[in-house]
Amino acid sequence: MREGSLEAPTRHPIPWQEEGYYDEAALDAELRRVFDICHGCRRCFNLCDSFPRLFDLIDESPTGELDSVESKDFKPVVDACTLCDMCFMTKCPYVPPHEFDLDFPHLMLRARAIEFAKGETSFPDRELAKTDRNGQLASLVAGPANWATKRGNMLTRPILQAVADIDVRADLPAFADATFEEQAAASGAAINAQAPAYGRKALLYATCYVNFNTPGVGLATQKVLAHNGVDMAVAHPGCCGMPKLENGDLAGVAAQARLVAAALEPAIDAGRDIIALTPSCALMLKFEWPLILPEDPQVRKLAAATFDIAEYVVDIAKKEGLAPGLGDLAGPVAMHFACHSRAQNQGPKAAEMLRMIPGSQVSVVERCSGHGGKWGMFTKNFDVGIKIGKPAGRALAKDTPAHVVSECPLAGVHLRQVIETIPAAPVPDRVGHPIELFARAYGF
Known part of the structure; x- marks a missing residue:
């Protein structure tokens, strides 16, 4: 049997709408199959805390093998996965098309989907995943919201920790007084110079983080692309759903995918490229949404039209040349x-x-x-x-x-x-x- 694969990793569509996906006995069998392979390999020991937790569980068990680890003890392994995808993309020699067919992050996602379906996802996790609602409300009172959430505010942060389990020591992102959509509309930044990339048209998908927290990233993007002759529009029809994905709320992610893909389709049909201003959102639009809704033509169209911002600038440089x-x-x-x-x-x-x-x-x-x-x-x-x-x-x-x-x-x-x-x-x-x-x- 060969070790590893020289072929590019591939992923299977996520069968989240099938009843068997939520079968706990089937999940346990797959966890044990995958964990046993990971135990024999251990190349991912230094990527995140999931793997040290798994290997310590096995090493400290009565037999030193997976057979003596109780299934209830798998939860800390699942909880430690941040869905970064680095084990799948950079370390694991057994990802598809290898016959072992390992996709550790999507297996952790399945475990979380079952927890979510059973109502076991924590209240803070579910509420923090409502990024559009949270951003819209906080932007209305950005000053007080930023004061209350600032690290070192010992009046409010201990309360936030007690209520929402957000660590009092953690730096939290600040909110902007005006969203990127609002600032872009006010600035009129589409100063399309007759530069080498003239003729390109793009829509900047603001993403919740840039829209509500760091509009400066969006404004900088506008200025760079405008100087390079790109005609731009800005839109934020909704969150990409990454926070919901982290919770295993796949129906929630699918709803966001349908909403955003439908909203952006007219721009794509008008010849605009879609530029995501946050890499997690670009990843969702390009790769995760087509695995969650593989038959949705609007989702497939959006995936094919989406660029990460740095990817887009490099593409201009290679094809038209950058403006001086x-x-x-x-x-x-x-x-x-x-x-x-x-x-x-x-x-x-x-x-x-x-x-x-x-x-x-x-x-x-x-x-x-x-x-x-x-x-x-x-x-x-x-x-x-x-x-x-x-x-x-x-x-x-x-x-x-x-x-x-x-x-x-x-x-x-x-x-x-x-x-x-x-x-x-x-x-x-x-x-x-x-x-x-x-x-x-x-x-x-």
């Missing part, structure tokens, strides 16, 4: 290659983009931040998240770079906090997005 005007960044850049950027299987496009800046020095850190969406905010996960993020934090702080960036906004918030825990490490004022540096190099 890029200047020096003044100092080296340390770039975190986020897991959901890596999972798109397109290479480090953000690093490729930044290296187009004259005189740029870009080092790439390919380690998990340890945050995992909302996962790292919870009290049971915060210390683990800091531990997992330490190698990435050390690598980013090495040699004191002038700029530290990550395509994943939540990873950026978390990594800055990780770097704070490293003795003598220079803490960046902010871990921004690569497109913001690119806009700065253009003088915006």
Whole structure:
């Protein structure tokens, strides 16, 4: 029997609408099949906390094998998975089309889907997954909301921990006074120069995080693309559903996919490319939605039309050539290659983009931040998240770079906090997005 495979990983559609998908005995049998293979391999021991938890369970069992581990003890292994996909994309030699047919993240997803169907997903997890509602409400009272959630506010944060289980030590994203959609409409930033990429049309899918938390990322994108002659529109019809995916709420993800795909179809039909401004959202639109709704023509159309922002800028550079005007960044850049950027299987496009800046020095850190969406905010996960993020934090702080960036906004918030825990490490004022540096190099 061959070890591993030289073929590209492939994934099966997720049969979440089939009754057998929620059969707990069938799940247990598959968990045991996969866990036994993982036990014999152990290449993923240093990726996340799921695998050390699994291997410790087995090693500390009476027989030292999986047969003496009780099924009820599998839950901590399932809970530790952040659905980063790195085991599937970078480590596991047994992913499809290998005959062992391992897809560890989607197996953890199945276990969570069963928990969700049984009503076992926690109240904070379910409420935090309602990102559009939360963002809309917080944006109305951004000042008080940011004051109440700021780390160090010992008046409100202990209450938040008691009520929502969000660790009092965790940095939480701030909310903007005005959404990206609102600011884009007010700025009139579509200043389409007659630049090399003139003729391209794009719609910026704002994503909840950029729309409600970091509109500056969207505004920087507008300026870069406008300077390169791209005609733009901006829309946020709804969340991509990644927070619901983390909960195993596959019906909720499917509903979001249908809503957003239908809303964006007219733009695609009008010749617009769809640009997702957050890598997790690009991953959902391109890969996860077509696995959840494989027969939906609108979902398939959207997947084929979607670009990650760095991927799109690199595509312009290769096909039309970038507009002139890029200047020096003044100092080296340390770039975190986020897991959901890596999972798109397109290479480090953000690093490729930044290296187009004259005189740029870009080092790439390919380690998990340890945050995992909302996962790292919870009290049971915060210390683990800091531990997992330490190698990435050390690598980013090495040699004191002038700029530290990550395509994943939540990873950026978390990594800055990780770097704070490293003795003598220079803490960046902010871990921004690569497109913001690119806009700065253009003088915006």
